Each structure stands twice: as C-alpha cells, then as structure tokens.
Amino acid sequence: MGDTGARRARLGRLLFGRRPSLWGLLVPVVLVLAGLLFATSAVTAGGRSLRPSDTRDLAGVIDAQDAALEAKQRTVRDLSGQVASLSARNAPADSRLRAMTQRAAALDRAAGMQGVTGPALTVTMTDSTRSVDSFGGEFTADDLVIHQQDVQAVVNAMWRGGAEAMMIQDQRVISTSAVRCVGNTLILQGRVYSPPFVIKAIGDVDGMRQTLDQDPTVQIIQQYVAAVGLGYDVATQPSATFPAYDGSAKLRHATVVG
Known part of the structure; x- marks a missing residue:
C-alpha cells in the first residue's frame, strides 16, 4: 500500500502539478492574434481581393491602358469628323473664309493631317x-x-x-x-x-x-x-x-x- 500511494502521488504531480512552459503560453496567444488578423483582412477587403491581379501583371496593365487609349482615339476621330462636316455645311459663304480654308488644306499634307x-x-x-x-x-x-x-x-x-x-x-x-x-x-x-x-x-x-x-x-x-x-x-x-x-x-x- 505504501508503494502504491507513493506511485499515485508521483502520477498526480506529473499530471496536475507540472508548471506550464513558455511555448504552452505562447500558442494560444498566437492563435488569437491570427484570428484577429484574418477577421481584419476580411472586413477590409469587403469580399474583394486586396491585391487585384492586374496590379501584379504589368503586361496586363499596359494592354488595358492601350485598349483604353485606342477607344478614346476612335472617339476623337468620330468627333473630329462631325466637326469638319458641320463646319463645311454651316460656314458662311465668304471669299476670305474660303481662301483660309484652302490654305489650311494645303498645309494639311505637310503637317501630316492628310493620308499619303x-x-x-x-x-x-x-x-x-x-x-x-x-x-x-x-x-x-x-x-x-x-x-x-x-x-x-x-x-x-x-x-x-x-x-x-x-x-x-x-x-x-x-x-x-x-x-x-x-x-x-x-x-x-x-x-x-x-x-x-x-x-x-x-x-x-x-x-x-x-x-x-x-x-x-x-x-x-x-x-x-x-x-x-x-x-x-x-x-x-x-x-x-x-x-x-x-x-x-x-x-x-x-x-x-x-
């Protein structure tokens, strides 16, 4: 009986009397901080990616900007054509205006404003x-x-x-x-x-x-x-x-x- 009681006492000390280690204290703290980080990221993103793929893909950014520029250039061409058409139709029949228009047309070729x-x-x-x-x-x-x-x-x-x-x-x-x-x-x-x-x-x-x-x-x-x-x-x-x-x-x- 004395032997059995001594073994039980040692087992109790092993199971309940051991002092917690530093690692054992840090693990719960790390888990709590990780949970807070994930929650903060989810709230900030609002369901969207925090780092869109186009910001990481320089070639994709350049292609997108080129496409946007081409669309704007098409708009400019269309508006320029409308301006030219309206100007020719609504301009007053004045000899000085006609002379200036002819002079501008002659300079268009040298300026690159005409097809060649x-x-x-x-x-x-x-x-x-x-x-x-x-x-x-x-x-x-x-x-x-x-x-x-x-x-x-x-x-x-x-x-x-x-x-x-x-x-x-x-x-x-x-x-x-x-x-x-x-x-x-x-x-x-x-x-x-x-x-x-x-x-x-x-x-x-x-x-x-x-x-x-x-x-x-x-x-x-x-x-x-x-x-x-x-x-x-x-x-x-x-x-x-x-x-x-x-x-x-x-x-x-x-x-x-x-």
Whole structure:
C-alpha cells in the first residue's frame, strides 16, 4: 500500500502539478492574434481581393491602358469628323473664309493631317537573339537591344534624305511626335511598343537610302549588327499608303523663333 500511494502521488504531480512552459503560453496567444488578423483582412477587403491581379501583371496593365487609349482615339476621330462636316455645311459663304480654308488644306499634307500614298522605304530594327554570356564579358545587356537613340537616328536620317511622310509602328509621325525609351520598349504618343521596331517613310527612296548609309550613328548601329547580331533590315515598297494623323496636335511647350 505504501508503494502504491507513493506511485499515485508521483502520477498526480506529473499530471496536475507540472508548471506550464513558455511555448504552452505562447500558442494560444498566437492563435488569437491570427484570428484577429484574418477577421481584419476580411472586413477590409469587403469580399474583394486586396491585391487585384492586374496590379501584379504589368503586361496586363499596359494592354488595358492601350485598349483604353485606342477607344478614346476612335472617339476623337468620330468627333473630329462631325466637326469638319458641320463646319463645311454651316460656314458662311465668304471669299476670305474660303481662301483660309484652302490654305489650311494645303498645309494639311505637310503637317501630316492628310493620308499619303507613294513609294516607301521601310527600316526594321530588333534586339539581338544572343545572350550576354555568349560574349564572355565583352558586351553588356545594353549592347544587345535597340534604344531610343537608334530609332531616332534612323528617323532623322530618313527626314534628311527626303521623307515626306513617316510612320513608326502603326502610328503616323508629325512634328510633335517623340519617341521615348523605357527599358527595351518604346513609347510613342502614349502607346507602348516592343521590338521589332518598324519605321516607314514615303518620299525619295534613293535619297533616304543614301543618308542612312552615310549617317555616322546609323553606321555605328550597323557595326553592332555585325558584332552582336542586332536586327537591321532595309526594304523598298513601290507603293504604300499612310493614314492621316488623328491624334492631338496641341503644343505643350513652344518658343518663338527670332
């Protein structure tokens, strides 16, 4: 009996007399805090995702913005057509007004506000398909992509060579058009483009080919074509048609020429 009583006493101490450990105290606290966190998230979200997929998908954001811009451009084209139609129908029959209208129409072609058809030269530029590692440290990643200054050099050479109208990708280029580089993509008039970059110009095809061959910056591009495999191709079209520019021509900054 004495032995049995001693064993019972030891068992009682093991079951009921053990002091709680630190881990045993922390587990309930962690569970309570986790429950509060889940409840707070549910109330804040209100049944919606706190992190929509479009904010994590940059390509999706760009595509959505491009689609929205295209819709707005279609609206602008429709409204511009209505304005032109109403102006022509309701304008008073005044000789001075007719003269001004004719003068504006004559300037429309040079300003890019009319469609143009004629022989064209097309320059296509694209990034190298080789990896940086394949050059053993001789070149960097920047050397393997087409940059803003490369596109601008081709554009300027074609204007000097006799281009009368120009398009980059699917957009008509006018005097206020600007090409900006963002990584290995280009932004033109609010839209984002990835390579290959296509520059087309209607005008003196032979003159444009000559200025491209003689331009120092274009010659450097051609050196990189041979060295790292940049894409650079020039082609001639007997006839091409460019649409009229239909975006905003409003100037944000201007300086009076003395």
